[in-house]
Amino acid sequence: MIDTSPAVSAARFVGRDRELAALRGALARPPAIVLVEGEAGIGKSRLLREWLAAPERPSALVSVCPPLRESLTLGPIVDAFLGVERPLLSDLAGALRPLFPEWAADLPPALPPLDDAKAARHRLFRALDELLRALRVEVLVLEDAHWADEVTLEFLLFVISRQQSDGPSLVISYRPEEVGDGSLLLRLTSRLPAGVTQLRIALAPLRPDDTAALVSSMLDGNPISQEFTAFLHDRTGGVPLALEESVRLMFDRADLVFRDGQWVRLKLRELRVPPTVRDSTRERVSRLSPAAQQALRAAATLAVPSSVATIAMTADLSPDACRGAIAEAAAAGVLDGDDRGRWRFRHVLACIAVYEAIPLTDRRQFHLLAGRALEQLHPPPVARLAHHFREAGEPQSWARYAEQGAELAMASGDHTKAVELLVDLLSRAVLPPVDRARVARMAGVAALRRREPVDALYHRVIRTLRSVLDTPGLSARQQAEIRNPLGRLLITGGEAQAALGELEQAVANLDHDPVEAARAMTYLGWAYAGPWPASTHRRWLDRAAELTAQIDSPAQRLNLAGNRAAALLMLGEEEAWDLVAGLPVDGPTTAERLDLARIHVNVGTGALIWGRYADAEEHLAVAMRLAEAEQASRLQHNVRLEQANLAWNTGRWEGLAETSAELADADRDRPAHYLGSIRLAARLAAAAGRRRVAEEQFRLVLEESARLGAADDTMEAAAALARLWLTDGNSARALQITDEPMETVRRKGIWIWATDLVPARVEALLAAGDPSAAKRLVDQFARGLRGRTAPAPRAALAVCRAFLQGTATAYDRAARAWSALPRPYDAMRARERQAAALLAAGHLEEGRELLAAQYEQLFRLGARGDADRVAQRLREHGADVPRLWRGGRRGxxxxxxxxxxxxxxxxxxxxxxxxxxxxxxxxxxxxxxxxxxxxxxxxxxxxxxxxxxxxxxxxxxxxx
Structure with a gap:
């Protein structure tokens, strides 16, 4: 006898009793953090609904992250509070006004704005945390956290860091396969405060017996055949969503029959189970009434839990008709409601399936209606509105809400989200020139404040800003306000020459903004690129100083004055040290501390070039302390690189190879810093005698620095290559490689850059038989250093003079100059030449003794290649080579x-x-x-x- 059932019931909760018990147990020991992970359709939401349905559970606030690329900053957290009654809050709650405008009449006055986005975000987090505690929320539930914006995840980390006995517990569900390696989700269970209960629930597919129990619960509780169970489990993998959808579809298609006391599938081998949930969902939806299908398309377009009124407007249905349509869809198990009267698809996959089935010609209308419906909400969900009006092809509305969303994101410190919204708008919308200019300026400013490195979004911003500059009808002022951030972004990306071009054009039309004009002039005062002589860079710095004196903000004046000091150091201007002496070593705000850290590391870099190593160590230590205090990891890498350069110069080589490798790995996305790490590795390779590696690395540094326009970074690499080729007797090649860098030094007139370059060039000229040219170059070097107390270039000048004189006494003076810095490696090489001069003059015993001492010192320093060369020279002069332990690799x-x-x-x-x-x-x-x-x-x-x-x-x- 064959019979069919009139309906399919909702699936019973099966196969998750152990997980539910664990969830309840963890939350019974507050504060707790519970992570529920699993693939789409595995039952994460169902597990949480079962827990929420228990009458004895603690009070909970629940929110769901929408599957929108443009999800609003802190949107899921804000949505969780909508509809609750505002409690009594402190004045700190004034920070909540941008997020909760509907509470404007009851919230304290707005707090004064903060210049530093990080501080503003921290204040906002404190206010939200106060709101949670005031509402006596015991558990905060966030579903689908893999779609959460970065700031929402940072807020969760903030809550965790403050969890105490009265802090709320957290329950977070997510799909691990959609969480990137760098996601903050991965940090939610690390470094927990003491006393916090931790639980991770990883939901696996149902076992075959649980599969049978779930399907049976949908079919009157009657058993299903073993063959049918195996068939369903094999085809669905035990994923509850796929099981439910397949059973509903098969029932709708009359593929299921009740025979001999159990459910079986008709024509088991001939009829196919739908291969995906998408197919099953679409077919099941097609069996509903036209009104229900229209409501489902609207709900799929909205993509987040929505009220009947919002769905009705999106579906273009009357409220009554929509209410009936939603009831029909809910009865069919497609939609699910919450306690706030909002409706959503029971499963995200079903939502996507319905949305993708909407004809492209109809989607624009649905998005347009969705946007108009969401405009009725208070506060309007601006990021979602931008999304809908973009898809509807309404550029004006899209632009309005994208800008509002970007402003909110920046107010919360989420500059990446702001850039994404604005660049998307500029790339895809046709806007009037005045709007394009305004949005581009906003995007450029937001991009400058990002903490991320040079990445795909950075390059997209650069392309977008350049394309906006080509827009006809932009005024000179509008172009300047775009070129200013563009130029500074190009500096970050290592495009120094292009950066100067943009900034120079910008300055001429920034009269209305003295701070930005002074900042742009200061950047133009940096001498790293371009054909300008030092005097031109100096004029820009002087103009910036005049504007700086008119600026009221102490923080802005400090920033500009500090950057001016560092720029003057790069020019070799002695007065820079007077400005450096007045720099503070700490600041009252995060923004000022970060500014000071950047300034001090730049001063440290300048001190290294001058050879003032004690000053360099002092300023780099200040920079590292400030960077560590503010957890500025990228800035810490900058300091570590300069500290490694200092260690190289002062002879502290132990561990430098590991440091250079680590820095190169960390800075691959920042060209200038990456090349700095490679340059350090090249020095070590050359000193160790690894000629081939050193040559390739120095060549890479030279070529890439020249390509990026970083003229100052070409000097050492060219000099190092010249020295390598001089050991081969190839003076012509040594001269050729130093031609262009030498011309740069002469053209710019910045001789403190030439510490390595001029000695290598002089040696090459002498080897080529041109002592007159060598002497002229040494005289130029001396004039260029006149009036400058720069110990390293002056020691290099002593080496050059020793090359010309060729006497042991001259090399002794050079070695003493290097030792005074101290710069022991260069002092040892000067002593080696001193020994050679003694040997040439017939002072054999004194020369051999000095040479042997250099062999041992070079060997112990780690300059094994140089030591090997000295050992060979000792043998040539009949001296024994000391036997030193080399360590070495294992056998x-x-x-x-x-x-x-x-x-x-x-x-x-x-x-x-x-x-x-x-x-x-x-x-x-x-x-x-x-x-x-x-x-x-x-x-x-x-x-x-x-x-x-x-x-x-x-x-x-x-x-x-």
Whole structure:
């Protein structure tokens, strides 16, 4: 006998009893944080609904993150509070006014604005936390957190950091496969305060017996056949959503029959279960009335829990007709309501399936109606409105709400979200020139405040701002307000030459904004790029100083004065040190502390160029303290790089190889800093005698610095390459590589940059048989340093004079000058030349003794390549070479071959396999094979670990 049932029931909660008990147990020990993870349709929301339905549960505030790319900053948190009665709050609640305008009559007055976005965000978080506590919320539930905006996740971290006995517990559901490696979600269970209960519930697919129980609960509680159970479980993988949707579809299609006391599937082998939830959802929806289908399309367009009134306006239905349509869809198990009268799809996948089935010609109308419906809400959800009016093809409304959303995002410190909204608007909307100019300026300012590195969004901003500048009809002032942030962004990306061009054009039309005009002039005063002489950069700095004196804000004056001091140091202006002496070492606000950190690291860089190493150490220490206090990781990397440069110069080489590898890994997305790390690695390679690696690295630094317009960064690399080629006797090549950098120094007139360059050039001229040119260059160098107390360039001048004189006494003066800095490596090399001069003059014993001392000092410093050269010279003069312990790599099976060693060196330098194959002239497959062999021998499983282990194990020592 065959019979059919008149209806399919809602699925019973099955297979999750243990998880539910664990959830209840954790929340019974507050404060707690519970993470519920699992794929789409696995039952995360159902588990939370079961817990929320229990009468004995603690008070909870529930919100759901909408699946919108443009989700409003803190939108899920704000939505959770909508409809609640405002409690009595302190004056701090004035910070909530931008988020809760409907409470305007009851909230305290607005708080004064803060210049620093990070401080404003912290104040807002404190106000929201106060609101949670005032409402006596015991549990804050956030569903679908993989769609949460960054600031919402930061707020959750803030709540966790303040959890105490009276703090709210957190329950967060998300899909792990949609959480990126850098998501703040991954930090929610790390570094928890003491006493916080932690639970992670990972929902797995149902087992076959639970599959049978779920399906049976939908079909009058009667059993289902074993074959049918196996069929469903195999085809759906035990995912509850797929099970429910498949059963409903099969029932609607009369594929299910009740036979001999159990449910079976008709023609089991012939009829197919829908392969995806999308197919099952669309077919099931097609069986509903036209009004219900229209309501579902509207709900799918809205994509978030919405009221009947909002769905009705979006569907273009009367309220009564919509109410009936929603009831029909809910009875069919497609929609689900909450206790606030809002409706949403029971499963996100079903929502997506319905939306994607809407014809493209109809979607615009649905989005237009959705936008008009959402405009009736208070406060209007501006990010969602921007989304709907964009999809509706309404640029004016889209622009209005995108700007409002960006303003809210920036007020909360979420500058990335603001940039995304504005760049999307500029890229896709046709706006009048005045609107495009305003939005572009706003996007540029927001981009400057981002904490992220040079990434895809950065390049998109650059392209967008440049395209806006091509818009006909922009005034000179509008162009200037776009070129100003564009120029500063180009500096961040390493495009120095292009940056100066944009800033110079901007300055001429920034008279209305003296702060920005002075800032742009200060950037023009930096001498890193362009053909201008030092005098031109100096004039820009002087103009900036005149404007700075007229600015009322102490913080702005400090920022401009500090940057002027650092810029003057780069020009080699002695008066810069008077300005540096007046710099504070701390500030009252986060913004000022970060400004000071940047200023002090720039001063530290200038002090390194001058050779004032004690000053450099002092300013870098201040910068690191401030950067660490403000958790500014990128700024900390800047300081670490300059501290590593200081360590190199002052002879503290231990651990520098590891540091250079770590910095190169961290700064790959910042060209200038990455090249700085490679330059440090190249110095170490050259000193160790690893000629091939050093040459390739210095060549990379030289070529990329020139391409980026960073003229000052080409000097050392060109000089290092010249010295390498001089050891081959190739003076012509040494002269050629130093031609352009030398011309840059002469053209700009900044001779403090030439500490490494001029000695290498003088040596090359002498080797080429042109002592007159060498003397002229030394005289130019001396004139360029006149009146400047720059110890490093002056020591280099002493070396140049020693080259011309060739006497032991002259080299002794040069060595003493280097030692006074101190700069021991250069002092040792000068002593080596002094010893050679003594030997040439017939003072054999004194020369050999001095040479032997340099061999031991160079060896112990880590300059094994130089030590090897000195040892060879000692042997040539009949002297014994001291036997020093080299450490070295272990023997037996973990020895690296010479070719493997070459590969490891380039890995330490930060080269990719493709780059290594080019440098070593090997196939990528061979490089990969040798890299894997090296990893195996050194017992590591990553490139970074290989680099560190190689240096620690001393695997380079045997190559000397």
């Amino acid at each position: 037996y099976g973990d020895q690296l071959s010479p070719r493997e060693l070459d590969v490891v060196q380039l890995v330490v330098a930060g080269k990719t396999n493709r780059e290594i194959s080019r440098i070593l002239s090997k196939s990528p497959a061979t490089v990969d094979q040798q890299l894997r062999a090296a990893m195996r021998k050194l017992n590591v499983n990553s490139r970074t670990a290989l680099a560190v282990k190689a240096v620690e194990a001393g695997v380079f020592a045997d190559e000397l």
